[in-house]
Amino acid sequence: MGDLIGISLLILISALFAMSEIAIAASRKIKLRVMADEGNVKAAAVLKLQENPGAFFAMIQIALNAIAILGGIVGEQALSPYVKSVLVIFxxxxxxxKISFLFSFFTITSLFILFADLMPKRLAMIMPEAVAVRVVTIMRWVTFALTPLVMFFNGVTNFVLRLFKVPAEREDIVTTEDIVAMMDAGAEYGSLQQQEYELIGNVFDLEARFLSSVMTPRDQIVYFDLNESSHDIATKIIDHPHNHFLVVSGNLDKLRGSVESKDILRQVLKGEPANIKQELIETDVFYLPETLSLSEALNAFKSAAKPFAVVVNEYALSVGIVTVKDLMKGFMGDLITHQGDELIIQRDKNSWLVDGLTPITDLAKVLDIEEFPEQMHYETVAGFLIYNMKRIPKRAEHLTFSGFKFEVVDVEGIRVEQLLVSRVIPEPSTHTSLS
Incomplete structure (x- = not known):
């Protein structure tokens, strides 16, 4: 009976070590860090163990091999008499x-495989962090108790690895691909809502998109001229209720500063004509180069604490204006887009009306296109057409790519105002074709 109790204890101890090995190895660092930040001391201990796992795994292998040898010795002696006593009846x-020995060996091996290996490892894989924080204290004490053996085997292992120029420790770097994979898994299982999934995905685009994709272009900027009449100033404020207006002397290349609309309205309420007085003009204009990414622009706004910025090109010419709201819309998308502001309007299942200034990355998401051809050369849908046609397209001209037809619906001067994007039968090649 004592041998049976002994073999049962060996199975339980082996299960503990096997479960600990898998749990600590499979525990996710991100989840453990969250638990540690919430005050879980054992989660911090698991993280520390993962940073230097050599001694831990050496201890595990010493323990498991010792238990396996003892199990083989004790197990055969424990079961053979009972098996023989039953077998002699028949x-x-x-x-x-020999038959008694073989049957005892098979039984003991099966018990170890099932209860000391498969089941505990499966349990540890299902909830690794929960198991790891429960066993880490015991494992640290056992490692300390076996320090001489652990140091010897761990040292030999490190020497052999260095001899073959293999890294002795794992380097854990969380890449963008890892985060995207976790996002996809979270969205698939419902732990991440659709809006949250899209928002986080948009954040990763901040470095890939530039100011030109979100700014108000030069030809759409509403500004005041120093010599503008009171009637024209009042009309612009009524038609375009912005908080700030640029003030120029003749054109946008002769920028003098900006003025707040409330200062003009204060004049009107006092019964005075709407005039651009010199004392109302804020001459400290915030400039940003058009080559900045959205991420860099957000950092610049954070440092400058300005409501808007004038976007300039390399020749110091004003090419647009951008506000913090424009940048926020660049990655928050539909979360802050009001009805009537949408750049992409779905007409039916297979067609969309698209504004020419729509960022090409936004359209790619809607159409489920991985990447447009040579996308680094343009930011907008209009830019996609112009780059591929090598000229300004005319109304009704179209281009096909990746099973979609991009047809020009409206052109204002040299600016592509609107397109109709329609799904067509995919062609054998996804190369761009023009007509």
């Missing part, structure tokens, strides 16, 4: 000893 031949 068979008293010369091979009764």
């Amino acid at each position: 068979y008293q031949g010369a091979h009764v000893e």
